[in-house]
Amino acid sequence: MGFIEDFKQHILRNVMKDIEKEFQKTWSIDYKGHVIEIHHALKEEQLILDGQIVDRKQKNLMFYLKLKPYSTLSGTLDVGDGVKQKVKVRFGGLIRFKCVVKVGRAVVWKESIKLDFLPWNHKEMLVPFIEQQVQIHHRVMDDALPDDEYVYSDHHPRVAAGYADRHLDDVPTPFFSRKLLNRFAKQLHHPTIKTRKATYEDIIFDRFASYGGEFIERLEKANLDEALMQQEAVWLLEHAAHREVVKFAVMVLGHTNCEPFKERLCAIGMHEEFTEYVISALLRGTREPNPLIWKLAQSVQGWGKIEAVVQLEAATPEIKRWLLTKGCESTVQHGYLAYTCAVKGELASALMQETISKELYDGTGRIIEKILQEGDPDLVDYLLEHAILYRFVSHAAVHCNNEEDYHALMQLARYLADEEAWEESLEDVWKQEERRLIQQKLQPLIDESRWQLSPT
Structure with a gap:
């Protein structure tokens, strides 16, 4: 399947999910001590009387949407003393969904x-989903999000939170950013359900993360009212059921004075999709x-941690020590993270x-391992030029x-013995x-090892 067809299928799948959820309705009605339940879904309807399914219909979706948007269910209710009454339910509609329940001839x-x-x-x-985890655990325990079903599929397998946005194709999309800015400007001046919906749909349809940088450049030049920007960014943040909308709202909020929202932003950032x-x-x-x-750097362990460490200022001895001892503990094997921790710390x-x-x-050992695993000669040169490898081996005896x-x-012994790795030098x-x-300093330690480890 080509990219265009794949994209169309992805959009159609998500649209159908939204339609199904919109039509998903359940009612429970008490009638003289008896329970009448109606379950309506896009492809099936049920009438349940006192816990028993008495009528059920399955529907063809396109037939329902195009030709017959109304349907009827019926059954008989035993009200006692040998008296039975017919229950009839009629529901449907495309603009307004109506449900009418009759018992006998009376509308109940x-x-x-x-x-x-x-x-x-x-x-x-x-956002409330993330905030609840942070409130209980002081961090995000699971990087799954409620909108995963709209993001991942057989053709779009799940990836680590924060990974996808760091590996986007850098293709200019001026039309998307210009269109979204116009939508958002209208929303600011007329904040209605209609304008908010238009902005929201543009954000999720065009995948905002793929052109967020372009949008921000345009936003900076647009000279929009800061108070209105903040108001609508918060509204979107609180109503966001899609991750792209959270990203949009956070970025817009950052272009206002977001001091009043910094703790809330920090909680959101503990999910690595948004760090x-x-x-x-x-x-x-x-x-x-x-x-x-x-705080964020200490709360995340994957792609979000890399960004946090890169942006963190090592302003205190405590931060420097943390960078050297805990900074490169990560679920992502990333030599540049280790290098950044070493330099800043x-x-x-x-x-x-x-x-x-x-x-x-131990922290130094992790830094060295990750840099050697990365195999970048420039990073290894840093270890050599600052005598980090020699000093590390010197402390190993203790x-x-x-x-x-x-x-x-x-790992260091294997690297030192690898002639191919040293070929260019x-x-x-x-x-x-x-x-x-x-090597001279290291060999006695290896020879004396009680675990008889081999460098090969």
Whole structure:
């Protein structure tokens, strides 16, 4: 299936889900001590009397929508003393959904509901869903979101939260950003259900994350009223049942004074689908974003943590120590994260001490392992040029007490012995000498290992 057909199928699938939810209705009516239940779905209807299904109809969707938007169910209700009464239910409609219940000839209940097909209706709102987890656990325990069914399918398998937006095709889409800005401007001046729906639908249809940067550039030049922007961003945030709408609202909120909302933004940012957007908003819209960014960095473990560490200022010894000991603990193998932690945490200086803590030794081992796994020569050069590898091995004699402590040493030994990895620096005398000195320092530790680990 080509991209266009795949995209059409994805949109159609989500539209049908919305239609099904809009038509999903259940009523329970008490009639003289008896219970009349009506279950209506797009493809099936049921009439239940006192707990027993007495009538059921299955429907062809297109037949219903085009030719016969009304249907009837009926059954017999035993009201006691040998008396039985006929129950008849008629319901349907495309603009207004009507349901009329008759017992005998008397209408005992009726309701008329306007079918709005609002994209946020009949769905769980994302922000309260996240806030509830944070309130209970002080972090997000599960990166699943209520709108997963609209995002993932057999053709769009689930990925880690925050991954997809970091790997988007960077294709200019000026039409989308211009169109959305016009929609949003109308919403600001006339904040009605109609204008909000129009903005909301544009956000989710065109996948806002793919052109969010372009939109923000246009927003900055549009000179829109800040108070109205904030008002409507908050409205969208509180009604968002789709992740793209949360991203849009957070980014817009960040272009206002969002000091009053910073704690709420921080809670949203604990879900890694939104960490990057929240940090951007905090940096732009709050006076002192760094404490909140650090809080986020300590609360996330995947792609969101990478963004948090990159944006975090190592302004205190406590933050520097955290970067070196906990900063690169992540569910994502990412050498650049380890490098960033080492540079911001001033790892080279920390290892110059005559003795270091076991916690710092373990953290240094994780940093070295991830940089070596990345295999980027520039990152490895950083370790060599700042004597980090040599000093780490020097501290190993004190801190290697079990098999796990030797993992980083063994990976380092394998890297030092890998001629292919050193091929480009064979004529670099200084690097080769540093390599030899580290190997010389490392070999006795490997030879004396009680676990007889092999560097190969």
